Amino acid sequence: MDEKKNEELESKQYIIVKLGSEQYGIDIQYVDNIVRMQRVTRVPKAQPYFKGVINIRGEVIPVMSLRIKFGLEPDEFKNATRILIIKIEPQAAIGMIVDEVKEVITLSADNIDKATSGNDEKSLYLSGVGKQPNGLVSLLNIPAVVVDRDSAM
């Protein structure tokens, strides 16, 4: 009984999304909502990876393209394209465009390898690698993805 509880405490749920050929895990605690792709209003002079803003239930929410942020080829909007609404702070939501939302998995702490000390841009966005029966999944470090490194510098 106790053992089971412990395990539950240490394990986390991740939403598995697809970007191109790769799979990424996003900690479910950051995800407020998942919506279909919708009309995005362009914001002029914004950072290139910001596609613009969308209207979610009366709130104006900026939307970023993870593909552009990660240096992949630009998004092609298909039927499976989704926007994940991420909330890091209560008053500041942000949308992230992904090619597809696949499933929710549970990873216990011992199935996660902490991020290796890579120096390229992409590894900064990862918090670790999760092992699951059908392969490995990169876990995104959401706060790092949201922070605008260009403006911080």
Added chain:
Amino acid sequence: MDVSQYLGIFIDETRGHLQELNEQILILEKEPENEDTINEIFRAAHSLKGMAGTMGYKRMQRLTHDMENVFSEIRNGKMKATPNLIDLLFRGLDALESYLDIIINTQDEGTEDNQDIIDGLQKVMEEGLGLSAGQPKEAPAPVPSAETSAPEGRHLVLAEHELLAAQKAKEEGDNIFEITVFIQPSCILKAARAFLVFKALEEAGDIIKSVPEVQDIEDEKFDFDFSMVLLTKKPQEEIRTAILNVSEIKDVVIAPANLAQGGQAAVPAPVPAGETPAAPASEVPQANEPSAPAPAGEAAPVQAAAAQAQAAPAAKQTQAPAQSKAPAKAAVNRSVRVDIEKLDDLMNLVSELIIAKNGLVSMNGDGEMTARDSSFNEQIEYLERVTTNLHQSVMKVRMVPIESVVNRFPRMIRDLSKKLGKKMDLYMTGEDTELDRTVIDEIGDPLMHLLRNAADHGLETNEERVRLGKQEVGSIFLDAYQEGNNVVIEVRDDGAGINVEKVKQKALARGTITEEQAEAMTDKEIIDLLFRPSFSTAEVISDVSGRGVGLDVVKTKIEALGGNIETRSVLGEGSNFIIRLPLTLAIIETLMVELGNEKYAIPLGSIETIEDIALDDVKYVQNKEVISLRGSVIPLIRLDQVLDVEHTGEEPASLTVVIVKKGDKLAGLIVDNLIGQLEIVIKSIGKYINNSKLISGATILGDGEIALILDVNVLV
């Protein structure tokens, strides 16, 4: 017990009273004989003292008490309001304000005694009255009870263990008092007063019993009196003073408890069981005795009533309210205190409603009209009227007269006048102009900066003014008025004006601008240099201003509020700083325009006119497109290029130009299409997107689409 729940009220009301005092003393300074003023002052000071006492702020109470004494003497015609005294009183008010600030921050009054002010007040009193030290203290003693009956002490029956404790204390030489405290029937916070009495007594000794129980007193389950038994080493008089220091205490009866009167010496080892019933009997006359020192002059029938112990409070209840708080009643107005957050919620809901309404309107816009549609249309128009009215009402609720900010300025100018040794007067108009609460909270400091500037740099010295043939006394004007959807506040002086040449030299010396730039700049542009960070032209850095942190802060603040500031100055005649502020920050009227297939909103407040310009009329000046409109040359801004809008279709034969203004600078924004006027709700686009501030926000249109709001101030 906890008085912190009253803290908010205390802070608000103290602010009000301090403001009142400031204003009235200013009047008193000019008209030392004005009786109404003196009465007002006395009233405000008295309430202030009472409130400070209730909350247990002793230092504050002491200072107000001494100030009140002075006012009281002035009121009685025994003293004159000399300039010296007025200065002292103002210092006292400042000290009280700083107490209040400390209280706001820490809920405690701090440790500053302001003894010098208190001493000063005492001295003035002595001199004014020609009395020796000590005497004036008695005059309006803090006993707010020159009225009604001689109260009677209640008798307490001690339980066994209490009696034991009492006797033990007695053996150790402590005094044992039975104390009955009577609170004024007009008192609103009875429990708070009682709490303060308890607090004061606990400092002096141990309370071994109270009637009613402490818990009941805290819950206000008592009439207007309560009793207790106190063991203390302090003398009776000291205890009395301690209790009477708590305000709104009507009277207090202290009697030595007589548990040991007969017995103690003779029977060193008391028999508690037998003692208990014996004690009450012998104490009754005792308790009555101290009623003698109670204030003299009360009506005889009342005294008779007082003879019957418990009848007394009842009698007081009916009598006193009429006497003590009558003047305060006059100020009652029919208003409700509402938390600003609740108003924000309400505002948000109204915003949602307007979005929903816009949705209905746009749904109705397309498709053909049928008979059903036309009645639907009518209903929508009705809904539109209602939401607009609702919005206006909610806005009105949030509006606060600017008076609450500017009413402290006369006092400030007076102080500045003394400090700078310049004679000056402040003339204010339009104090009743209203602004959104959020704007009001922010506008105080910028205005203060401007006024200080006017007093310090703007006005010449009195001698200089006489030499120049101006009126000796300088004038500063503060005018507020509404202009369309803006509120304009002008800070004007009739001083020297801005010396453009001096500013230019200074800017050159500092390297802010180059020689060539200086040549090309207009006077206006040079004056605008004053608003750059750390730019002060005052040769002497004074206490008042000149540290160069003024005008740029003013500008930033005002722009953050969505307003702008403009300067007009004539050398030798004075300067005028004109501040324009939006009436509200949440909902604005805009013109919707189309660029390519994107929609943008331009705030109506900054739009001058809309023009249709033939392509041939566009001229070039220094390679920039301009148009000439009614005699003025206006630069054109191609919004589609600035905003990187993808172009569709070919260049039309004529341009639709929206002429916007920033201050008195005009510019023409070229747009593809005009959609129409729309009332929109401003939403933030969040902090993650940075886009060089071109976009000041976004709004949700009726069909759920988002339109961005252009910030004209950045574009122009």
